[in-house]
Amino acid sequence: MTDNNNSLNDEIKNKLEKQQKQKDQKLILVIMGVSGSGKTTIGKAIASSLGCGFNDADEFHSEENKEKMRSGIPLNDDDRKPWLASINKRMIEFLNDESVADCCSDHVFTCSALKSIYRDQLSNGINKDNILFIFLQGTKQLLSERLQSRKDHFFNPTLLDSQLSTLELPTQLELSNHHYAFIDISNSIDDIIDEIFNYLK
Numbered sequence: 114m115t116d117n118n119n120s121l122n123d124e125i126k127n128k129l130e131k132q133q134k135q136k137d138q139k140l141i142l143v144i145m146g147v148s149g150s151g152k153t154t155i156g157k158a159i160a161s162s163l164g165c166g167f168n169d170a171d172e173f174h175s176e177e178n179k180e181k182m183r184s185g186i187p188l189n190d191d192d193r194k195p196w197l198a199s200i201n202k203r204m205i206e207f208l209n210d211e212s213v214a215d216c217c218s219d220h221v222f223t224c225s226a227l228k229s230i231y232r233d234q235l236s237n238g239i240n241k242d243n244i245l246f247i248f249l250q251g252t253k254q255l256l257s258e259r260l261q262s263r264k265d266h267f268f269n270p271t272l273l274d275s276q277l278s279t280l281e282l283p284t285q286l287e288l289s290n291h292h293y294a295f296i297d298i299s300n301s302i303d304d305i306i307d308e309i310f311n312y313l314k
């Protein structure tokens with residue numbers, strides 16, 4: 114093989130190694146939990162502090178899904194499948210985006226991710242170390258108070274019971290397959306942000 118070919122191969126090899134290294138250093142933070150747990154509030158604050166990208170799962174809902182929830186009708190697995198697939202697509206776009214500067218090697222997503230199968234759908238095709246699920250947990254009473262206090266949102270607070278009954282805590286198998294942080298939402302927003310940053314250290 115000529116010297117030119119060797120140097121070209123080395124150049125390609127170095128570029129691919131750099132791309133993979135960049136990809137390995139990227140972290141997707143998924144702020145998860147039932148409606149009213151604080152995903153949007155905390156997610157925006159974390160993204161702002163990290164100076165990174167942010168996508169709220171609500172951006173990916175169809176109008177039909179939003180209308181169902183506005184009417185107090187719970188979503189089902191079929192309703193959520195295309196929603197979760199579109200979020201997963203955006204996640205993979207972020208991981209493959211070489212233009213993302215080193216300073217923005219993180220990206221925050223919110224998504225209720227209520228069931229184990231939803232978390233698998235979200236993380237489909239993504240390396241375990243490139244994603245951290247931050248699970249916002251609170252009592253039914255506190256969640257209800259938060260939903261009642263929230264204005265200008267399509268989500269009907271009467272759906273809280275269906276959210277809680279659909280919610281599946283991570284199993285031992287899941288805890289070995291994905292990275293999780295568990296956050297008590299009764300703390301202040303600032304304290305929750307500090308706690309999440311402690312996980313990221």
Ligand SMILES: Nc1ncnc2c1ncn2[C@@H]1O[C@H](COP(=O)(O)OP(=O)(O)O)[C@@H](O)[C@H]1O
Pocket residue numbers: 146147148149150151152153154155223259260262263264298299300301302305
């Ligand atoms: N830690 C917190 N302390 C007090 N209020 C909070 C906290 N987190 C969220 N909230 C409030 O609770 C309501 C629900 O928060 P939101 O971010 O919309 O939740 P989600 O996106 O999970 O549905 C909002 O009115 C928000 O301002």
Ligand SMILES: O=C(O)[C@H](O)[C@@H](O)[C@H](O)[C@H](O)COP(=O)(O)O
Pocket residue numbers: 147148149152153170171174182188193225226227268276
């Ligand atoms: O059924 C679900 O999986 C969730 O309800 C999810 O669809 C989300 O929670 C709603 O879009 C409301 O958005 P918030 O979670 O921001 O209230």
